[in-house]
Amino acid sequence: MDFEMKKIVNVLVFAATALVLSSCLDLTEKAFNRIEKDLFYENESSVKGAIASVYYTAEGSFNEYFYYLNEFSADQIAWRVWNGGQWGWDNAEKFVLSSHTWTSQSSIIQSAWNNTWSAIGLSNSIINDLQNIDLEKIGVSTEKASQYIDELRTLRAWCYYNLFEVWGGALPLNTEVTTDIPPTADPDFDTSCKKIWEFMITELDESLAGLPKNEVNRMNQGANRLLKARLLFNAQVFIKEDHFSECATLCQEIINGAYGTYSLAEDFRDIYNIDNINCPEVIMAFAYEHGKSNGAAYNMRDVTFLPYNAFSSDLSIFGSANDQGRWNCLIIGPSHDNSGTVLPTGGTDTGGKSFLFDYGDKLGCVYDRFDDRDIRKKPYHADINGNWEGLFLIGPQTDYYTGAILPADADREGQDLVYVDQVGQFLNKGRELTTVMSPHWGETNSGYRLVRYPILPDVCGVDFRDIDEVEFRLSEAYYMLAECKLRGGDSETAKSLVNQVRKRYFKASDWTTVQNEPGPGFTAFDLDWMLNEWGKEFLGEGRRRRTDLRRYDLFTQGQWWFFGRGEGDDFYPAKRDRKYEWFPLPEAALTVNPGLIQNPNYVVD
Amino acid sequence: MFHNRLRASIDLYDRRSPDLLYNYTAPQPPFIHSSILVNVGETENLGAELSLDGDIISKGDFTWTSGINASVGYSKIKTLSNQIYGASYIDMLGTGGLGQTSYYYRYTEGSRIGTLYGYEAAGVNEYGDMMVYDNDGNVITAASANAAYKRYIGNTIPSLFLSWNNTLRYKNFDMNIFMNGAFGHVIYNSRRAGNLQSSGNANVFRTAYTVDKDVREYGGVVTSYFLEKGDFMKLQNVSLGYTFAPKNKDILQSLRVFVTASDIYTFTGYSGTDPALLSTNGLTPGVDNGSGYPETRVFTLGATVTF
Numbered sequence: 001m002d003f004e005m006k007k008i009v010n011v012l013v014f015a016a017t018a019l020v021l022s023s024c025l026d027l028t029e030k031a032f033n034r035i036e037k038d039l040f041y042e043n044e045s046s047v048k049g050a051i052a053s054v055y056y057t058a059e060g061s062f063n064e065y066f067y068y069l070n071e072f073s074a075d076q077i078a079w080r081v082w083n084g085g086q087w088g089w090d091n092a093e094k095f096v097l098s099s100h101t102w103t104s105q106s107s108i109i110q111s112a113w114n115n116t117w118s119a120i121g122l123s124n125s126i127i128n129d130l131q132n133i134d135l136e137k138i139g140v141s142t143e144k145a146s147q148y149i150d151e152l153r154t155l156r157a158w159c160y161y162n163l164f165e166v167w168g169g170a171l172p173l174n175t176e177v178t179t180d181i182p183p184t185a186d187p188d189f190d191t192s193c194k195k196i197w198e199f200m201i202t203e204l205d206e207s208l209a210g211l212p213k214n215e216v217n218r219m220n221q222g223a224n225r226l227l228k229a230r231l232l233f234n235a236q237v238f239i240k241e242d243h244f245s246e247c248a249t250l251c252q253e254i255i256n257g258a259y260g261t262y263s264l265a266e267d268f269r270d271i272y273n274i275d276n277i278n279c280p281e282v283i284m285a286f287a288y289e290h291g292k293s294n295g296a297a298y299n300m301r302d303v304t305f306l307p308y309n310a311f312s313s314d315l316s317i318f319g320s321a322n323d324q325g326r327w328n329c330l331i332i333g334p335s336h337d338n339s340g341t342v343l344p345t346g347g348t349d350t351g352g353k354s355f356l357f358d359y360g361d362k363l364g365c366v367y368d369r370f371d372d373r374d375i376r377k378k379p380y381h382a383d384i385n386g387n388w389e390g391l392f393l394i395g396p397q398t399d400y401y402t403g404a405i406l407p408a409d410a411d412r413e414g415q416d417l418v419y420v421d422q423v424g425q426f427l428n429k430g431r432e433l434t435t436v437m438s439p440h441w442g443e444t445n446s447g448y449r450l451v452r453y454p455i456l457p458d459v460c461g462v463d464f465r466d467i468d469e470v471e472f473r474l475s476e477a478y479y480m481l482a483e484c485k486l487r488g489g490d491s492e493t494a495k496s497l498v499n500q501v502r503k504r505y506f507k508a509s510d511w512t513t514v515q516n517e518p519g520p521g522f523t524a525f526d527l528d529w530m531l532n533e534w535g536k537e538f539l540g541e542g543r544r545r546r547t548d549l550r551r552y553d554l555f556t557q558g559q560w561w562f563f564g565r566g567e568g569d570d571f572y573p574a575k576r577d578r579k580y581e582w583f584p585l586p587e588a589a590l591t592v593n594p595g596l597i598q599n600p601n602y603v604v605d
Numbered sequence: 606m607f608h609n610r611l612r613a614s615i616d617l618y619d620r621r622s623p624d625l626l627y628n629y630t631a632p633q634p635p636f637i638h639s640s641i642l643v644n645v646g647e648t649e650n651l652g653a654e655l656s657l658d659g660d661i662i663s664k665g666d667f668t669w670t671s672g673i674n675a676s677v678g679y680s681k682i683k684t685l686s687n688q689i690y691g692a693s694y695i696d697m698l699g700t701g702g703l704g705q706t707s708y709y710y711r712y713t714e715g716s717r718i719g720t721l722y723g724y725e726a727a728g729v730n731e732y733g734d735m736m737v738y739d740n741d742g743n744v745i746t747a748a749s750a751n752a753a754y755k756r757y758i759g760n761t762i763p764s765l766f767l768s769w770n771n772t773l774r775y776k777n778f779d780m781n782i783f784m785n786g787a788f789g790h791v792i793y794n795s796r797r798a799g800n801l802q803s804s805g806n807a808n809v810f811r812t813a814y815t816v817d818k819d820v821r822e823y824g825g826v827v828t829s830y831f832l833e834k835g836d837f838m839k840l841q842n843v844s845l846g847y848t849f850a851p852k853n854k855d856i857l858q859s860l861r862v863f864v865t866a867s868d869i870y871t872f873t874g875y876s877g878t879d880p881a882l883l884s885t886n887g888l889t890p891g892v893d894n895g896s897g898y899p900e901t902r903v904f905t906l907g908a909t910v911t912f
Contacts, residue, residue: 084821085748086803091707091825092748105752114639121637174634181632430732430821440748569746591693592632604753 037129041138047148050126054155055218057119059286060294063469065112066162067300067542069583072097074545075363075560076535077450080331080423080442083410084430088329089440098439100556100576104584104602113586116163120174123156128177150210154219157203158227164200165547168238168582169193170599183595194239197231204228213260216277216285216468221259223284223472225250233480237550248484251477262474268376268504269388271470272453274462281475285468298465300542304330305393305449307417309406317393318382319400319457324465328409331423331447332392332539333561335368337435338424346412346427346445347420355561356521362528363549364560366539367392367421367448369532371519373510380451386460391539393449394419400457410444421448423561436565438572452540475501475537483530495525498533527552556580577601610660620650621683629690645690648718652678672770679762680718696722698889700795700827707826709793709892711755719762719890721793722755723827733803733821737828747826758829761883761891764789767838777848786838786872787885794877795894798823798831812876835891837873837880842866858911865905 040046071077072094079094081087089095096102102109130145156175163171169192172182185199186192204224211221231238232247253259265271265281276282288297303310306326310317335355340348356365370377378390397406397417408417411429423446424437431441455464478497486494499515506514518529534548549555556576564574579601590596624644631641658672685692696708711722724737727744735747739754768785800810803822823831846863873880877893879900884890 084803086822089748089825101749103752114633117633118637118639121633121635124635125637172634176635178635180635182634569749588630589633592630592691594691 037133041129041133043138044140044144046138047126047130047140047145050129051148051152054119054122054126054152055286056294057115057122058155058159059288059297059469060115062116062162063297063300063542065108065115066166068094068097068108069112069166070544070546071540071542073100073580074549074555075558076333076366076539076545078331078333078423078439078447078561079329080439080447082328082442082444082446084425085440086430087410088327094329095440099572100580101572102580102583104587104590104598106586109583110586110588112166113163113589116159117174120156120159121177123152123159124175124177127152127156147210147212150207151219153203153207154211154224154227157200157207158219158223160196160200160203161227161230164193164196164238166583167585168599169196170582170585170597171196172593172596173199181593181595183593184597187597189597189600190240197235197239200231201228204231214262216282217287218284220284222254222262225254225259226283226472226477229254229477229480233484234547234551237547244484244487248481248488251481251484254477255474255481264474264478264501264504266504269454271473272467274467276468276470281473282468282470283472283474285470285472288466288468290463290465293465297469298324301453301469302451302455302464303327305451307397307406307444308409315399315402315404315406317397317400317406318455319384319459320455321458322455322463322465328444330449331439331442332366332450333364334421334423334447335365336422337565338422338426338433338437339435342426342433345415345418345420346443347418347422348426351420352422361560362521362532363535363554363558365521366535367394369520370536371506371514371517373507373514374505375507376505380454382454382456382460384457384459386456386462388454388456391451393451394421408444412444417445419445419448423447431570434567434570436562438562438566438570441570450540470541471543479530479534479537483534486525486527486530491525494530498530501537502533550581610663612658614656616654616656618650618652618654618678621647622650623647627695629692641690643690645687645692646685647683648680649683650678650680652676666774666776668772668774670772674766674768674770676766677764679764682712682714682716682718685712685714698892709827710889712888716757717760717762718888719760719790719885720757721759721761721791721827721832721891723758723829724750724755725758726828726830728830729820733819735820735823735826735828735830737826747828750826755827758827759791759793759832761790761792761835762885763787763835777850779846779848781842781844782840783842784838785841785881786836787881788836790835790885790891791832792835792875792877792880792883793827793892794831794833794875795892796877799894816876833875833877835873835875835880835883837871837875839871839873839881840869843869856912859909860911861909863905863907863909865903865907867903867905868900869902 072079078098079088081089081095093107096106097108127149130149135142135145169186169189170184173185173196174182184192185195204227208221208224211219211224213221229247229250232243232250235241235243262283263280265279270276270279271281277285303324304327307328308326309315310326311320311322313321336352337355338348339352340350342348354365354368355361356368375389376391379394380388380390380392382388395418397419398404399406405416408415411427423439423442425431425433425441426443453464453467456462478501482494482497503511518525519532522529522532531548531552535545538544546555549558556578559574563572566572582599584602585596585598590598625646625648626642626644627646628640628642629645631639633639654676656674660668660670662669685695694711694713697710697712698708700707700709709721724747727736727738730736736744737747737750737754739745739750765788771782773780797810797812800806800813801817801820801823802809802813842865844863844865846861849860851857851860871879871881882900883893
């Protein structure tokens with residue numbers, strides 16, 4: 001090649017290289033595993049879909065982990081270990097909640113934390129999106145967008161409420177999409193409680209206007225106000241301030257229909273039936289549909305109480321071959337101790353002494369606290385038309401169609417399954433039987449069981465997992481108002497309000513006498529009685545028992561079942577350390593967030 | 606040395622590995638998801654290898670060459686945090702089981718890799734419950750123990766790896782004996798812990814009724830009760846051969862017949878299966894949880910023919 005050609009070739013090569021290199025130097029990534037918000041929001045359905053994801057996230061975590069935190073630590077529901085203290089023990093993961101011996105390392109605390117902040121993070125993210133995308137392009141009016149934002153703010157406030165009940169002032173406040181890690185709201189625990197409490201009240205007040213009325217499966221005005229009422233009602237516990245009269249006014253407004261048309265269900269079963277969205281008492285319920293809802297959501301519904309063979313194809317308690325896994329881990333707090341001569345099927349001949357009548361406990365002893373005339377105090381049974389009655393599984397468990405007795409498993413393998421209202425090692429497995437034992441020492445048939453949402457025979461065509469989970473209902477407003485009145489000295493109005501709800505549990509002929517009776521174990525229409533009524537009305541609903549006990553200062557200072565009884569390693573004090581009034585921040589959260597300040601009662605020097 | 610009859614070499618190494626990938630807990634709030642994969646952390650690997658070879662006997666028809674390879678070393682976690690992502694510790698290798706949240710390993714900055722984290726066992730009580738020590742030396746049940754009582758209870762990475770090779774020749778016979786071993790480590794016998802009488806399995810180990818008959822349950826936590834010394838020396842390979850040198854080299858150059866046996870015997874105090882099978886690599890070595898399949902003893906009879 002002569003010199004000229006070489007030069008041209010060189011130039012061409014140089015040019016070609018430069019072109020190639022420039023594209024090589026462009027390193028901006030095109031991510032194929034995510035969709036930016038400008039692409040994602042196409043129309044109003046996209047917005048609804050995004051918001052649905054927050055409901056979905058909230059369903060799973062609250063049902064499971066907050067149920068554990070709020071119910072196991074209280075007096076009515078317990079996680080019972082069986083087979084000689086081994087099956088269900090899980091490293092004391094849930095037992096620490098029943099025995100008030102948890103630490104910041106407890107895994108339940110960690111999981112509740114993570115799941116809730118995911119829901120809050122999603123809410124923040126969508127609110128941010130709605131404030132920054134081109135609404136016109138997707139055909140959503142600014143008014144509609146602001147309504148969606150209000151819905152998210154109320155949902156977020158509800159998430160905060162759940163966190164706050166558990167952790168109080170140790171919480172940080174996070175309302176933005178950011179990578180800055182928010183610290184605890186205030187270095188002083190009590191001041192921080194106040195800040196967060198006020199934040200929730202403000203959020204609820206400001207987001208009220210855009211909410212619909214009477215839309216059951218979404219955050220609506222009634223739910224917003226009822227949540228605010230809860231904050232006012234428990235203000236003594238949360239921020240050491242008395243807001244009972246403000247709460248009473250708000251509850252009365254709710255009852256009067258200012259935020260939606262509601263009335264008490266005449267048949268209590270309508271609250272838990274498959275068509276409960278039509279029940280006039282239900283204010284807000286999370287929409288469930290098996291296969292579409294968050295799978296974790298049904299984990300705390302019924303199946304936690306049921307034996308493994310509850311849904312077998314050949315023998316079934318309910319006439320149903322449902323595939324939802326059974327846990328056999330939960331029981332309602334036993335009403336009787338273990339005294340008497342041991343029977344071969346477990347329990348004793350006398351049925352043991354009653355914690356309510358013989359020991360004088362005002363807490364726990366769930367079954368005994370129900371009046372014998374109460375229509376709920378029956379073995380659960382549903383006929384083939386879907387009419388059901390009773391709430392409990394007691395005594396011998398039989399097949400729905402044939403009446404054959406179900407076999408027990410584990411420690412009582414080979415025997416009939418007969419539930420007893422006592423908890424103990426009647427076979428002396430792993431421990432000698434003592435008069436009172438903790439839920440660590442149960443058997444497969446220890447404790448009566450609760451059927452909160454009805455399980456119908458398959459011929460009815462209803463899957464219990466499709467029943468919407470009731471979160472807010474009108475009875476709560478009646479009870480809050482009643483207690484406010486009672487605390488103000490007006491026990492007559494309190495009694496009358498509670499009776500308006502209670503009436504549906506008795507036959508008219510019984511009601512004439514029952515309405516003037518405070519119930520088994522109680523002698524007057526006083527605060528003890530009020531707490532008892534809360535317990536019966538909201539049994540197993542997984543939301544409130546812990547806070548109710550705290551309001552009466554009985555959460556750590558009250559005695560039920562095994563607290564203050566039992567022997568040796570099985571002894572738990574009648575009054576627990578007050579530090580357990582609040583839960584500690586999970587250790588893992590503290591590690592990654594230096595701004596979080598652990599509740600001072602849990603700081604180990 | 607010694608007219609080339611003794612040969613030795615020594616290697617020293619110091620390796621740093623930065624920018625390791627690990628799932629860190631993402632702070633919630635503000636993140637929506639609870640973990641995030643980031644490049645944080647550095648490990649350090651320090652050690653020495655010594656190799657010694659000697660012609661011990663070299664007299665006429667008989668020779669015996671022997672060689673030893675020894676290697677010592679350790680690995681440490683140098684850092685676990687950077688300015689943005691921090692972890693004061695990371696837990697690794699969950700013990701498994703329904704709802705279990707305990708881990709075999711807890712690594713902090715500066716901790717040696719392979720150190721197990723758990724409670725110090727104090728035997729069993731009259732009910733068969735596992736007992737452990739708290740921080741003041743008191744004996745309490747494992748079930749009531751506080752996580753603050755956990756401590757470092759043993760290292761699963763051997764402090765010494767040894768291999769010993771011997772080649773002997775006498776006239777046309779040749780024999781090779783190879784042994785290898787590891788020393789200075791413990792093994793967590795998780796199989797033994799999981800096969801006690803209370804395990805719920807239909808078949809359990811015989812030890813459940815002999816050595817462990819008083820242990821009702823392993824306590825649900827990691828304790829030193831099931832730690833056993835993992836020291837072993839294995840007769841890995843022995844081969845004996847005879848070489849024929851045929852007079853007529855037109856048909857056959859040479860013929861060697863041999864017999865070889867591998868994995869002949871393991872000298873060890875460990876009560877579980879072969880300690881040599883347990884991995885000593887990675888961040889979570891030394892837990893015998895039953896996934897190792899025993900090595901087969903192989904006998905080979907063969908001939909090498911050269912045309």
